[in-house]
Amino acid sequence: MAELKLSEVxxxxxxxxxxxxxxxxxxxxxxxxxxxxxPSGSGKTTLLSILAGLDRPSEGKVYINGDDLTTLDLDAYRRERVAMIFQSFQLFPLLTILENVSYPMENNGIPKKEARERAGKLLLMLGITEEKHKRFPSKLSGGEQQRVAIARALATGAKVLLADEPTGNLDRENTLHILDILKKFAHEEGYCVIVVTHDQEVASISDRVWRMQDGILTI
Known part of the structure; x- marks a missing residue:
């Protein structure tokens, strides 16, 4: 199982x-x-950026499965070991749904045909029917776009999923659906799933809740 550890960051x-x-x-x-x-400004997004390898700590260390991030190729780390899920989905508007999900696999050297097949299976697993695979993101609902974004994150093969307000643009029904998906991958597949959120309902069904206040993280 994947693990992220922070030491005096x-x-x-x-x-x-x-x-x-x-x-x-x-x-x-x-x-x-x-x-x-x-609350906003407490340091949550900065922490997520550090976990994603987008920023380096001024002090302290971050480890993934015991590996010090300062010793790793951070581009490879972001391609292969951690994946981000955003509130605004961040799908490529001019690529089809299938192309959006296959993109990270093709970027990692997987042949196009194989990547497309895997992408199709991931989308079906997340409830996006085959008839929608050739649509562009704008033709899907918000809940569907977020499921596509999750499929794209899973396509990287990364076992750490970092989600920044992933339900912020969704209604309650879709929020619960997305959370069920994330929790399933954590519990059944051993993923390390970290969600930054303002939504207390998200926190209430999480396995563990950390609270950030003025740059200090407490359990």
Whole structure:
């Protein structure tokens, strides 16, 4: 199972003395859906960026399965070991649904035909029927687009899923559906799923809830 571990992680912007993250030490384990909650400006998104390898800590270390991120090729890390799911879906508007999901596999060297076959299976598994695979993202509902975004994240083969307000644009029914999907992959497939959210309902059904306040993370 995948695991992310932080040890005394701090972060501050250049030319600023104020720390956005303050000595964060914690473990995010595979097999669990973890939520990070807290007010805007508390440091949640900055923490997610560090977990994704988009930013480096000013102090401290981040490990994935015991590997120090500072020793890794971060481009490969983002392609193969962690995947992001966004509130705004971030699908390619000029690619079909099938092409959106097959893209990360083709980018990792999987032959086009094989990537398309895998993409189709992932979409079907997430309830996107075959008749919709050739549609463009704008032709799907918000809930469907988010399921496509999850399929694309799964297509990378990464066992760590980082979700930034993944239900922020969805109604309650779709919110619960998306959470059920994420929780299923955590519990049944051993994924490490970390969700940053303002939604208390998301937090209430998570396995573990971390709270961020003024750059400090507590359980």
């Amino acid at each position: 701090c972060y501050q912007y250049k030319n600023s003395k104020q720390k956005v993250l303050k000595g964060i030490s914690c473990d995010f384990q595979g097999g669990k859906l973890c939520a990070i909650v807290g």
